[in-house]
Amino acid sequence: MNQYFATVARGLEPIAAQELERLGAKEVRPDFTGVHFAGDSALLYRVNLWARTLFRVLVPIREFTCPNADKLYQEVQKIAWEEYLQPDNTLAVNSTGGNRQLNHTHFTALQVKNAIIDQQRQQFGKRSSIDTQNPDVLVNTHIHQARCVISLDSSGDSLHRRGYRPAVGLAPLKETLAAALLEMAEWEPSLPFFDPMCGSGTLPLEAALKGLNIAPGLFRQFGFETWQNFDKSLWEQLRLEAKASQKTELEALISGSDRDADILSQARDNAQRCGVVSQVTFTHAELSQVEAPADKGVIICNPPYGERLGDVQELGALYKLLGDVFKQRFKGWTAFVLTGNKELAKKVGLKASRRIPVYNGSLPCTLLKYELY
Numbered sequence: 268m269n270q271y272f273a274t275v276a277r278g279l280e281p282i283a284a285q286e287l288e289r290l291g292a293k294e295v296r297p298d299f300t301g302v303h304f305a306g307d308s309a310l311l312y313r314v315n316l317w318a319r320t321l322f323r324v325l326v327p328i329r330e331f332t333c334p335n336a337d338k339l340y341q342e343v344q345k346i347a348w349e350e351y352l353q354p355d356n357t358l359a360v361n362s363t364g365g366n367r368q369l370n371h372t373h374f375t376a377l378q379v380k381n382a383i384i385d386q387q388r389q390q391f392g393k394r395s396s397i398d399t400q401n402p403d404v405l406v407n408t409h410i411h412q413a414r415c416v417i418s419l420d421s422s423g424d425s426l427h428r429r430g431y432r433p434a435v436g437l438a439p440l441k442e443t444l445a446a447a448l449l450e451m452a453e454w455e456p457s458l459p460f461f462d463p464m465c466g467s468g469t470l471p472l473e474a475a476l477k478g479l480n481i482a483p484g485l486f487r488q489f490g491f492e493t494w495q496n497f498d499k500s501l502w503e504q505l506r507l508e509a510k511a512s513q514k515t516e517l518e519a520l521i522s523g524s525d526r527d528a529d530i531l532s533q534a535r536d537n538a539q540r541c542g543v544v545s546q547v548t549f550t551h552a553e554l555s556q557v558e559a560p561a562d563k564g565v566i567i568c569n570p571p572y573g574e575r576l577g578d579v580q581e582l583g584a585l586y587k588l589l590g591d592v593f594k595q596r597f598k599g600w601t602a603f604v605l606t607g608n609k610e611l612a613k614k615v616g617l618k619a620s621r622r623i624p625v626y627n628g629s630l631p632c633t634l635l636k637y638e639l640y
């Protein structure tokens with residue numbers, strides 16, 4: 268059995284731990300912004316393919332005490348890098364955390380990279396080239412106080428990048444957070460789902476992927492696919508099984524609306540790319556015109572929070588409208604509003620039955636729950 272570490276957004280550790288258990292992980296142990304777990308390589312592949320709430324799955328290869336840069340270099344040189352990396356493979360190193368003497372992640376990563384390529388030069392007379400965009404092997408260095416863990420990053424790119432959404436200029440919700448909000452709301456595919464301010468559609472699309480049992484990793488590539496020990500036939504088998512277990516029809520309606528027609532066309536393009544365009548309904552509508560698409564269901568939305576004072580005054584009316592629409596037209600539903608602004612949250616004017624703290628990136632937010640009856 269191998270030890271793994273999944274990195275997750277702050278506050279999502281318990282949700283991520285539950286997800287890992289459902290995927291068959293053993294010895295699941297939540298930590299700060301991550302979850303330790305154990306399993307075989309099939310589990311590593313399965314977690315990358317299926318996890319909806321994790322950022323990255325790391326495979327720790329060495330752990331040591333590391334008070335300074337010299338010790339870091341020496342310890343990294345003790346690793347038999349030829350087991351993971353040949354000079355004709357490309358390499359990238361990233362670094363997180365730090366301590367008093369190793370407090371610049373860029374410098375730490377450089378030190379690790381130098382230790383690796385110096386070893387290769389001594390051993391082979393040649394070294395790996397660096398490719399920060401698409402390396403064959405991505406090494407992660409994590410330093411916390413005097414402890415350093417060197418890991419291989421099996422995901423490559425962060426798992427929130429599902430591969431169905433091109434980079435966008437706006438700041439949509441991360442797919443991992445959207446998936447976690449669906450878990451927090453205890454939404455099940457048998458219930459209708461609606462987001463009346465859906466923007467590029469992240470919440471309805473994550474709901475549709477879950478509702479149709481579509482593995483979120485089917486649209487992208489992973490770091491482990493360019494590793495020396497990559498088991499291609501195992502990977503192909505897992506992908507085939509995932510495709511075979513997809514459903515063709517949703518059990519209940521999943522829909523979104525927004526007043527911005529341009530952003531809705533992005534939502535539809537994203538739906539097209541992940542194969543759910545015929546299943547999810549996106550409607551161009553002002554919040555004031557929205558009607559309940561069913562007699563019960565779950566709403567989750569993240570209205571704009573506004574970062575400047577003027578915005579906050581203007582947005583107060585939008586939050587009040589949201590509360591009025593919920594109360595008047597969504598009886599029988601449960602609504603969740605994610606906001607980073609407590610003053611605005613009060614303007615909804617309904618009594619929240621739960622307040623769940625959530626981080627949206629580095630911004631502390633609250634997910635407010637309203638039972639509408």
Ligand SMILES: C[S@@+](CC[C@H](N)C(=O)[O-])C[C@H]1O[C@@H](n2cnc3c(N)ncnc32)[C@H](O)[C@@H]1O
Nearest residue numbers: 439440464465466467469525526527553554571
């Ligand atoms: C923070 S964004 C939501 C982002 C979305 N969750 C995503 O992942 O792309 C807020 C959205 O609310 C929409 N919006 C703001 N006021 C609205 C209104 N009065 N009626 C409908 N939509 C509105 C905006 O167009 C914007 O797309």
